[in-house]
Amino acid sequence: MSDAPSAAEEIMDGVYSALRAHGYADLTMQDIADECSKSKSLLHYHYDTKEDLLVAFLEYIVSDSEERIAARADDPPVERLVQFIGWFVFAPDETDREAFHIALLELRTQGPFNERIREQLARSDRLLRGTVADILADGIETGVFRDVDVEETAAMIVATLDGARTRQITLADSVRGDEADGYTRTVAEATLRRIVEPLLADGAELPPLDAAIEALRRDPDSPEPDDPEPDDPETDAAADGSE
Amino acid sequence: MSDAPSAAEEIMDGVYSALRAHGYADLTMQDIADECSKSKSLLHYHYDTKEDLLVAFLEYIVSDSEERIAARADDPPVERLVQFIGWFVFAPDETDREAFHIALLELRTQGPFNERIREQLARSDRLLRGTVADILADGIETGVFRDVDVEETAAMIVATLDGARTRQITLADSVRGDEADGYTRTVAEATLRRIVEPLLADGAELPPLDAAIEALRRDPDSPEPDDPEPDDPETDAAADGSE
Incomplete structure (x- = not known):
C-alpha cells in the first residue's frame, strides 16, 4: 500500500489547517488552497462552493x-x-x-x-x-x-x-x-x-x-470523536509508526 | 417606581431581538437600531463600535x-x-x-x-x-x-x-x-x-x-443562567404580574 495521500486527503488536510489558522467565519477558498498547496481553480473543480467543501470536510471527519x-x-x-x-x-x-x-x-x-x-x-x-x-x-x-x-x-x-x-x-x-x-x-x-x-x-x-x-x-x-483530526504529519512523525 | 424602561434597557432589548433575528456574525448596528426603534447615530453616541455594544450586552446579561x-x-x-x-x-x-x-x-x-x-x-x-x-x-x-x-x-x-x-x-x-x-x-x-x-x-x-x-x-x-433573557414583553405579558 502506498503511503502517499490522495488529492482528496491533501485537500481535507488543507481544510483542517485552514480552519485552525483562520477560523470558519472568514475562511476563503484561497486560504484552503494555500494550506494544501493546490490551486484555487483545482479546489473549485472538485467543489463548486466553499459550502460544498466544508460539508465534504464534515462528511470526511465523521466517516473517519x-x-x-x-x-x-x-x-x-x-x-x-x-x-x-x-x-x-x-x-x-x-x-x-x-x-x-x-x-x-x-x-x-x-x-x-x-x-x-x-x-x-x-x-x-x-x-x-x-x-x-x-x-x-x-x-x-x-x-x-x-x-x-x-x-x-x-x-x-x-x-x-x-x-x-x-x-x-x-x-x-x-x-x-x-x-x-x-x-x-x-x-x-x-x-x-x-x-x-x-x-x-x-x-x-x-x-x-x-x-x-x-x-x-x-x-x-x-x-477524537465528533471531529477526529485528519492525520497530522507532525503528530504522525511523533507517533510510534505502527500504521 | 416607574415601569418605563430606560434608554439603556431599550437598547439591550434591541440587541436581544436583533441577535435572535439576525444571529451574531451578520449583525449590524442598523439591525439593532431597527429592533429598538432608536437611530443608528444614537446607538453610536452611546457605543463607539458594534463590539462595544455587544460587550455591554454581555455585561448586562451577566449582571442581570x-x-x-x-x-x-x-x-x-x-x-x-x-x-x-x-x-x-x-x-x-x-x-x-x-x-x-x-x-x-x-x-x-x-x-x-x-x-x-x-x-x-x-x-x-x-x-x-x-x-x-x-x-x-x-x-x-x-x-x-x-x-x-x-x-x-x-x-x-x-x-x-x-x-x-x-x-x-x-x-x-x-x-x-x-x-x-x-x-x-x-x-x-x-x-x-x-x-x-x-x-x-x-x-x-x-x-x-x-x-x-x-x-x-x-x-x-x-x-436563565449564563445568558438570562432580558425581560421579554411577550413573556412578561403572560407572567403573573408579580413584578
Whole structure:
C-alpha cells in the first residue's frame, strides 16, 4: 500500500489547517488552497462552493470517526468507555486542537440554517451516542455494567464531554489560573467517578484515565470523536509508526 | 417606581431581538437600531463600535443573572439546585430561545480572539460554577447534601447542562423525531437522578423538575443562567404580574 495521500486527503488536510489558522467565519477558498498547496481553480473543480467543501470536510471527519471507532469495537467495554471519555481530554496548551475546535464550534452554529451541515452534525450525534450506548449494552450483556438506561446515559455522557470542551475552548486561558489541567480533564475525571463507576458490576474496575490518554496519543489510529483530526504529519512523525 | 424602561434597557432589548433575528456574525448596528426603534447615530453616541455594544450586552446579561441569582440565595439549597438545572431546560419548539442561544454561541466562539468578550464569559463561568458550588456548600452545612467536592461537582453540572443546550440548538429538529422533549430535558432529568440524587442526605428529597420549570416560567424574575433573557414583553405579558 502506498503511503502517499490522495488529492482528496491533501485537500481535507488543507481544510483542517485552514480552519485552525483562520477560523470558519472568514475562511476563503484561497486560504484552503494555500494550506494544501493546490490551486484555487483545482479546489473549485472538485467543489463548486466553499459550502460544498466544508460539508465534504464534515462528511470526511465523521466517516473517519466511524472507521476508527469500528476498529476498536472488539476491545473490552470498560476500556472502550474510558478511551471514549479520554478522547475529549486536552490540555490548555494544545493550541492547535483548541483552534480547530473553535472553528468547528463556529461551523456547528450554522446547523440551524444549513440542512447539509445539520445532517452531518446529526450523523455525528448518532455516532457518538450510539457508540456509548453500544459500549454500555455490550458491557451489560457481558456482566461488567449493571443494567441501566443506555440511551439516557449515552446522551448525558456526550453532553457532559461536549460542554466541557466548549467551555475550555471558549474561556481559553481565562480559567487557566485556577484550573491548570483544563475543564475537559476535570470533567472527564468526574464523569468516570460519578457516572461510570456507579455502573460497574462488582469486581469490574476502571482502567486509569491517564493510561488511556497516553495510549490514544501514541496510536495514530486514535480518533477524537465528533471531529477526529485528519492525520497530522507532525503528530504522525511523533507517533510510534505502527500504521 | 416607574415601569418605563430606560434608554439603556431599550437598547439591550434591541440587541436581544436583533441577535435572535439576525444571529451574531451578520449583525449590524442598523439591525439593532431597527429592533429598538432608536437611530443608528444614537446607538453610536452611546457605543463607539458594534463590539462595544455587544460587550455591554454581555455585561448586562451577566449582571442581570447575578442579581436574579442573589435574589434567591435564601431559598432552600435543594430547591435552588433543581431550579438552576431547570433554567437550562427548553422545549424544541421554543424557537426564540433557540435563536438567541445560537447567536450567543457564535459570540462565545469569539472568546479566544477578543479579551473583552472573554472577560465576560469568564465572569459568567465564575457565576455559574460559583452558584452551584455555593448551593452545595450551603446544603452540606445544613445537612441536606452529603460531603462532596463542590468545585468538581459544580464544573461537571455546568458542563453537562451547557453541552446539552449546545447539542439541542445546533442539531435543531434533526433529532426531534426520537427525542421529542429535547436534549436539555433528557439530560436535566439524568443529571438530577445520576449526579444530584446520590448527594442527598438521608431523608432529603428532590422536588420535581416540572414544578420548578413551571414556577420559573411564571416568575418574571427567573433567570436563565449564563445568558438570562432580558425581560421579554411577550413573556412578561403572560407572567403573573408579580413584578
